[in-house]
Amino acid sequence: MTENLTMSTSSPETDPLDLLPLRERKKLRTRRAIQDHALRLFSEQGYDATTVEQIAAAAEISPSTFFRYFPTKEDTVVDDEYDPVMLKVFREQPPELPPVEALRRTLATVFALMYERDFDTVVQRTRLMMEVPALRARTMEAVREGTLKVFNQAIGERTGRSEDDPKVRAFTWALLGVLMSASYDWLDGGATGDLPAMVDDRLAFLAAGFPL
Template sequence: MSTSLPEQTSPPGDPLDRLPLRERKKLRTRRAIQEHALRLFLDQGYDATTVEQVAAAAEVSPSTVFRYFPTKEDLVVTDEYDPVMTEFFRSQPADLTPLEALRATFRQVFPYLDAQDRATMVARTRMMLEVPALRARMIDSMRSGTLGVVAELVGERTGRAPDDRRVQAFAWAVMGVLQAAMYAWLDSDATLDLAALVDANLEFLAEGLPL
């Protein structure tokens, strides 16, 4: 497999610029390691690539790779979007409902991701769907990662605990419509507007999923 990814940059307007300096440095290091890993996975195949090769390409030690990515699978599954989403969500006006705040957040974040990370997002998602170990890790990561972030943010905005039954149901519903948008985007070979798909699905959820 010889598909290549474009060089990733951090242009003006990078959402990471809104994070604290220490968090930005950590995320940019993680981004660089992951970029090298994805290039090797695409060139050599996931199973044929070792963490040691990723470390050598990124010019870091294997222990540094594992500091940022506890497992090899995390080199594909992990992304930097949860802390960025958290920063944008918390900046939304207090009078917005959780769904309105999420829609506003994604409207701000997705255009950047679509412009800068389209090839990376497609490559990562396709690998997660095609490699059994990655599919399993993706499900675990979704539950312990983005789902938990959504529940925490919704809990903050509504004054409920993140493990509140209704908060959890809301978070799972959000994850469901996000995944539906992602699959539709992939099925179109990433030609559709991902931000518009996500927004339409969240709007449908806000309407109560009428059919």
């Protein structure tokens, strides 16, 4: 198995959205502000007891504006701005790198930024997604509708295959399974371990062909 990649470093003020074009950053920052209010309310009064109307009021927007950014209340937990960031960083990796190695470098960069700015939010969202039944179901829907497509597109581009190629899709599901297994184990351990290192170790295991 290859060695774990070293996490990239950046200043504490670094925002992952700074990697994206200005127009996209503005929209995603509005989404983030709404999500921050939602997560605060979930922490204070519980997920089930919090309504969309309460989140909208806290964010000083109308419920109709809320639904322009989030289709459902569940999406304030499940969705984040990191898929487009990961896609951009992944596409910038050297073309000679195999897909798994390109992804390892991508996650080393993105996780470093997430941990600097959003560690507490990552813990809260991960816990909610794994403990609230409605969120567990929505997470799987979101994976199929969003993250899976993002990874299929990126892997297809890198390998010269169609994003609908069954082998690309199987490969992507394997990647997502590795990421989810690391997340569950991290949370089961009290979210005190090094999640980026856990993810990288398992991606290296995947790259080696899962030798047991």
